[in-house]
Amino acid sequence: QVQLVQSGAEVKKPGASVKVSCKASGYTFSYYDIYWVRQATGQGLEWMGWVNPKSGNTVSAQKFQGRVTLTKNTSINTAYMELGSLRSEDTAVYFCARRNNLYYYGLDVWGQGTTVIVSS
Amino acid sequence: QSVLTQPPSASGTPGQRVTISCSGSSSNIGRNYVCWYQQFPGTAPKLLIYGNNQRPSGVPDRFSGSKSGTSASLAISGLRSEDEAVYYCAPWDDSLNGSVFGGGTKLTVL
Numbered sequence: 001q002v003q004l005v006q007s008g009a010e011v012k013k014p015g016a017s018v019k020v021s022c023k024a025s026g027y028t029f030s031y032y033d034i035y036w037v038r039q040a041t042g043q044g045l046e047w048m049g050w051v052n053p054k055s056g057n058t059v060s061a062q063k064f065q066g067r068v069t070l071t072k073n074t075s076i077n078t079a080y081m082e083l084g085s086l087r088s089e090d091t092a093v094y095f096c097a098r099r100n101n102l103y104y105y106g107l108d109v110w111g112q113g114t115t116v117i118v119s120s
Numbered sequence: 121q122s123v124l125t126q127p128p129s130a131s132g133t134p135g136q137r138v139t140i141s142c143s144g145s146s147s148n149i150g151r152n153y154v155c156w157y158q159q160f161p162g163t164a165p166k167l168l169i170y171g172n173n174q175r176p177s178g179v180p181d182r183f184s185g186s187k188s189g190t191s192a193s194l195a196i197s198g199l200r201s202e203d204e205a206v207y208y209c210a211p212w213d214d215s216l217n218g219s220v221f222g223g224g225t226k227l228t229v230l
Contacts (some may be wrong), residue, residue, distance in 0.1 A: 035219070037165075044122065045157075045165065045208055045221040059217050095164055104153040105212060105219060106170035113164055 002026035004034075004096055004111035011117045017084040020114045022096030029077040030054040033099040035107055036070065036081045040092040050099065051079055086118045123148065124209055124222035131228040137197040140225045142209030143190065148220060150190040152212040155219070156183075159206045168207070169194060196227070204229045 007021040022034060036048040049060035051070040058070040069082040079096060094114045097107035125143040132138040144150065156169035167176055169185035172192065184195045192209055209222040 037221075044206075044224040045159075045210075047218050047220060050218065061216065061218055097164075099219075103167065103176065104155070104171040104174075106155040106167045106176075107157070107165070107210075107219070108167045108170075108176060110164035110166070 002098075002109050004098060004109055006094075006096060006111040006114045009115040009117070011119065012086050014087055014118055014120055016086050016118075017082055018086060018116050019080055019082040020094050020096075020116070022079045022081070022111050024077045024079070024098070027098075029072075030074055032101075034070075034072070034079040035097045035099050036068075037095045037097060037107075038092040039095070039113075040089075043092075046092075048081065048094075053079065083116075086116075088118050090116065091118045092116060122223045123213065123216075123220055124211070126207075126209060126222040126225045128223065129226050129228065131230055132196075132199045133230045134199055134201065136199045137195060138199055138227065140194045140196075140207050140209075140227070142192045142194075142222050144192070144209075144211060145190055147215040148190075148211040148213040149187065149192050149209075151214060154185065154187055154192040154209055154211040156185055156192075156194045157208045157210060157221075159208065159224075165208065199229055201229045203227060 035050045053072045072079045096111040098109040100108040157165035158168045159165040172187040173185040206224045213220045
């Protein structure tokens with residue numbers, strides 16, 4: 001079945017970087033953009049950016065520009081989100097999602113989420 | 121703080137009809153399609169409505185969406201206890217070149 005499976009939870013110190021993976025299966029990986037969204041505990045959803053798996057083109061939310069790197073490896077159907085210069089406010093659950101043009105760019109398949117804790 | 125405004129909470133009794141609003145601007149709702157997502161605690165969001173008023177397969181027709189100008193609404197009719205969740209509106213935003221999210225509305229079924 002169509003699914004996105006993310007890497008496991010991470011605990012990082014302030015100033016470090018974290019890299020979250022998102023492995024796609026059940027569909028042609030290059031056909032759909034991968035979106036990244038995060039959610040701090042008890043807070044709403046916040047978009048971070050997206051990557052086109054075919055071209056590698058990326059767009060990042062202004063808030064994260066310079067700190068976030070979105071990449072992909074089409075040979076293993078996996079997208080990555082790396083966030084650097086971590087601070088405590090980056091503690092959140094990070095989701096990847098598939099953006100489906102047939103659904104007017106709705107995010108129709110989501111990963112299970114990856115918890116990232118930033119603590120000294 | 122989101123560029124979209126949703127009421128933080130909404131409530132209704134079983135069987136009632138509830139509406140959740142989402143107010144935006146010309147760069148997002150005014151010019152683009154709106155999606156709505158449903159999220160239960162501890163789980164990933166689920167696409168509920170796309171293209172302003174379309175439902176993915178499997179979403180009950182109790183859920184409906186609409187848009188007018190720079191505002192959008194999600195209506196839930198025949199409210200059920202299992203509808204208790206947080207609902208997010210999410211249009212594309214041309215100025216941000218991304219899909220932005222409203223602050224979310226927590227729906228309580230009384």
